[in-house]
Ligand code: SF4
């Protein structure tokens with residue numbers, strides 16, 4: 001119970017905006033949500049308890065949704081809009097205390113079960129069987145269960161974001177966007193496509209985030225229909241055309257903070273832990289090495305697979321399969337899933353985006369050297385409160401830039417805009433200004449990129 005209370009951030013009093021204990025109604029709502037989760041746990045432990053009855057899933061997930069959403073509405077109703085820190089660094093769940101660790105263990109255990117022990121989720125899968133048949137015309141599996149829970153959490157915690165940041169239009173639109181893309185493009189549309197085209201296609205994921213879509217096997221299918229051709233070439237168009245163009249105009253935020261499902265979960269369920277990201281120089285160094293190493297790994301594996309394919313598979317032999325399996329095991333499952341989400345309560349909400357995502361690495365290089373996006377700072381107004389640095393999920397010491405009055409032009413910035421939303425002085429502004437004028441050497445960005453690769457950045 002107390003874990004849930006804190007996950008929603010403590011309840012602020014309407015008059016003073018200081019922390020107050022939950023009201024009787026809020027306790028009741030939390031109990032309702034708790035009963036829902038308890039029934040879900042029972043279904044997992046004893047699959048025959050509910051089986052595939054039509055009524056079980058609506059009741060169980062209805063209790064979770066009504067209880068949690070009702071609690072968030074009650075907590076934020078009548079409070080003053082704007083950021084409230086409310087002792088986030090004093091709370092066990094939000095500051096790596098016992099509750100935080102327990103939650104991290106819970107998340108990682110779920111991912112381990114999902115990837116390697118799918119049978120253990122059979123009770124949950126059965127619950128969704130009627131819904132899966134209705135939506136997809138196919139039986140539910142662990143991935144449908146995962147997609148369903150993922151979408152539910154993005155929507156419910158998205159509501160929390162909408163309430164928490166209701167004073168900031170950018171946050172309202174951006175949160176609406178991640179909720180829309182998760183529900184529409186990452187859950188409903190793939191389900192419908194499964195029914196009509198037998199292909200659960202995800203338009204929002206493409207190489208390198210979805211490595212398979214850039215590997216030779218993907219292109220060896222015979223499309224037969226126009227929709228098949230769309231599935232085949234969508235990823236190439238999205239990567240080669242949409243990605244550079246949109247990143248040039250808007251920075252990596254168009255994808256990382258508006259469209260991507262990983263970013264969507266980080267910006268909703270992960271929000272209560274965003275302050276845990278490490279802001280040190282050392283973490284920044286580790287981040288650059290790690291994320292670019294993963295990018296190199298996916299490029300090398302993809303190039304090897306294509307080279308192997310061109311010589312008829314004789315070159316790598318069975319090692320081709322091993323290379324694919326290793327990449328998927330280490331990066332996609334262990335890093336993106338188990339660590340990426342499991343470590344929210346320990347390392348903040350963007351562990352994967354910051355240290356591992358190869359798509360973020362590409363977008364970051366484009367954003368740093370070939371984009372109009374920057375966060376401008378009005379240094380004279382800064383009062384050094386540090387809210388911006390505290391709540392930057394990507395570990396950027398925003399305050400240091402603000403104090404120098406320097407534009408923030410960082411590869412890692414996902415443009416979530418929370419630094420700007422929590423600044424009490426209006427110092428920070430996300431802008432897509434002129435291409436020039438962003439950093440020393442921006443007249444010849446290719447040379448600046450070359451300098452950076454040689455370890456000699458100019459700014
Ligand atoms: S610098 Fe601001 S916009 Fe960029 S990731 Fe950090 S909080 Fe988000």
Ligand code: SF4
Pocket residue numbers: 381382383384385386387388389398399402422423424425426427428
């Ligand atoms: S930029 Fe705003 S939030 Fe950041 S330290 Fe200065 S006043 Fe505080």
